[in-house]
Amino acid sequence: MGSLFLICHYFYQAPKYLFWLGLGYIVPSFSLAAQSFMSNSELALSAPLLGGMYLFGAWASAYAMALRKKGHAHSYWCLGLIAIALLLLSYFSYVDNQLWIRMLILNSTIATVESLVLFSIFKNYQNIDIFNKIVDFSYFFIVIYTFTRSLIIYLFLSDIDADMLVTSVWWLIMLAASIFLSMWFAIVLLGTLVRDIIHKLNDERQKDPLTNLLNRRGFYEKAKSVLSYTSQDTHFLLMCDIDHFKQINDQYGHLIGDSILQQVGEIIRENVRGQDLVGRFGGEEFILLLKVKDQYHAYAIAERIRIAIETKRLSVSKISVTASFGLAQIVEQDFIRAIGVADQLLYSAKQSGRNCIGLDCTQMISTALN
Numbered sequence: 001m002g003s004l005f006l007i008c009h010y011f012y013q014a015p016k017y018l019f020w021l022g023l024g025y026i027v028p029s030f031s032l033a034a035q036s037f038m039s040n041s042e043l044a045l046s047a048p049l050l051g052g053m054y055l056f057g058a059w060a061s062a063y064a065m066a067l068r069k070k071g072h073a074h075s076y077w078c079l080g081l082i083a084i085a086l087l088l089l090s091y092f093s094y095v096d097n098q099l100w101i102r103m104l105i106l107n108s109t110i111a112t113v114e115s116l117v118l119f120s121i122f123k124n125y126q127n128i129d130i131f132n133k134i135v136d137f138s139y140f141f142i143v144i145y146t147f148t149r150s151l152i153i154y155l156f157l158s159d160i161d162a163d164m165l166v167t168s169v170w171w172l173i174m175l176a177a178s179i180f181l182s183m184w185f186a187i188v189l190l191g192t193l194v195r196d197i198i199h200k201l202n203d204e205r206q207k208d209p210l211t212n213l214l215n216r217r218g219f220y221e222k223a224k225s226v227l228s229y230t231s232q233d234t235h236f237l238l239m240c241d242i243d244h245f246k247q248i249n250d251q252y253g254h255l256i257g258d259s260i261l262q263q264v265g266e267i268i269r270e271n272v273r274g275q276d277l278v279g280r281f282g283g284e285e286f287i288l289l290l291k292v293k294d295q296y297h298a299y300a301i302a303e304r305i306r307i308a309i310e311t312k313r314l315s316v317s318k319i320s321v322t323a324s325f326g327l328a329q330i331v332e333q334d335f336i337r338a339i340g341v342a343d344q345l346l347y348s349a350k351q352s353g354r355n356c357i358g359l360d361c362t363q364m365i366s367t368a369l370n
Contacts, residue, residue, distance in 0.1 A: 001186040002026035014193065017067035021189070024061030025182070028054045040162040047093040048086050051106050055082045058110040062117040065139055071120020078113045085109040099162050104153045111146035118143065131192045138185045145181055149174050208280040210258055211265035216287075219279030220335075223289045226277065227333050236298035237335075238288040239326040239342040240268065240305065243354040245284035252317055259315040264323070267312060271305045287339075295329060295359070302327055302357050310355060322355035329360065 002025030008014035009022065031053035035043055043050075059078045066073035088105045092098045121136050128136070156170045165171050206218025214222060227235065242248075242264060249257040261284065268286055269278055277289040292298045302325050309323045326346030330338040345358030352358070 001183065002029065004190070005186075008190075008193070014197075015068065017064040018193070019064075020060045020067065021064035024057045024059075024064060025186070026057075027060065028057035031057075043162065044093045044097050044099075047102055048089045051089045051102070052082070052086055054106060055085060055109060055113065058113045062114050066117045066120050069117075069120050069123070071117060071123065073120075074116040077116060081109055081112055099165070100153060100158050100160055103157065104150055107146060107150040107153060111143060111150060114139075114143045114146060131188075131195055135185075135189050135192050138181075138188055142181050142185060145177060149178075211262050211280050213265050213269070213286070214277065214279035216279065216281055219277060219281070219287055219289075222277050222279075223335055226289065226291075227330065227335060233291055234293060235330045236290045236292060236295065237328050237330055237338040237342045238290060238298065238302050239281070239339075239346040240286040240288070240323050241325075241346055241350070242284040242309075243322045243324055243350075245321075248319065248321065252315075252319065256315050256317055256319070260319065260321060263312070263314045264309060264321070267308050268305055271308055272301060276301075287342075295327070298327055298329075299357065299359065306355065306357060324349040324354045325357040327357055327359055 002022040005018040005022030005025065009016065009018040031050040034046070035050055038046065059073075059075070059082065062078065063073040063075065065071075085105055089102055092101045092105070118140065121139065125133070125136070152170055152174065157165070157168065160168065206214055206221065208215040242260070245257065245260075248260060261280075265278070265280065265286065268288065272278060272288060272290070275291050279287050281287040288301075290298050290301055292301070306323060306325060309321060313319065314321060324346055326342040326344065326349060328338045328341035328345060341360065345360065347358075349356050349358035
């Protein structure tokens with residue numbers, strides 16, 4: 001599992017925390033493999049080294065979780081705890097050989113190191129989805145289990161001989177629980193990571209790479225979803241087209257043109273509400289889905305955007321641009337028809353001198369009468 005984390009990080013550009021989590025799995029596994037082939041005397045001699053590998057694994061896992069949540073791993077505190085634990089392991093290996101005390105020191109220190117990151121994990125608990133909550137609680141249960149393992153060692157394995165340890169029921173239960181929890185945590189974390197990657201790919205599929213707005217496909221999908229869930233609300237479609245954009249590209253170049261598209265997209269995004277959809281329809285044309293009370297409110301938003309574009313000096317060349325608009329109500333959830341109407345109204349605005357908003361006058365009169 002640790003190797004899989006490293007492969008995801010190095011070959012598939014997965015998040016950096018997987019690198020440390022991979023080490024958190026791999027390094028202790030080498031320690032566990034090594035001690036499986038050692039005699040009791042060799043175990044006592046190598047206890048500080050093997051214990052250090054376990055402790056490094058605990059810190060690497062905690063550090064990975066801190067990176068994942070953009071939190072604080074308290075690495076200096078961890079380093080201090082690990083140093084003290086290694087000194088105690090050395091004493092109870094070379095001076096007073098006590099196996100159960102070494103196990104108690106090691107497990108309690110691992111639990112403490114892993115627990116230092118818990119505050120960062122649950123700091124914004126309410127703002128995460130169910131899958132990430134499962135990952136967080138899985139880590140929390142691992143920490144609780146490690147503390148419980150220390151308590152079991154203190155209560156049931158004190159003064160146990162090394163030869164009898166491997167046949168102890170408590171030792172076998174702890175070993176099985178450790179394997180199960182480690183595998184479970186890795187599986188749910190990988191599952192969440194795959195889910196996040198799929199969401200990211202889907203998001204990139206729906207986004208325009210230049211303006212970071214929805215592209216035409218993404219806007220269609222989002223708009224249809226919004227209209228299906230809010231069928232009783234009033235929605236308007238607003239088409240926006242930058243005036244004389246070809247002349248800008250011809251005079252200043254396409255890099256300046258791209259910069260203007262990005263800034264106009266940002267202006268539009270700043271002048272709508274969170275519930276509104278904004279997309280780049282293609283070229284220099286933008287499209288908005290507005291959930292408003294009536295056409296007057298929709299017109300107010302369009303006029304606010306028009307004025308913001310007109311008064312802003314764009315790109316490094318401080319170019320002044322204007323935009324024309326077409327505003328149409330979506331009637332009976334007929335989204336495609338509304339696009340055609342808004343596009344025709346946009347064309348009328350262009351014919352009327354540009355830098356204005358084309359409206360469906362029949363809808364305006366009907367709204368006024370109502």
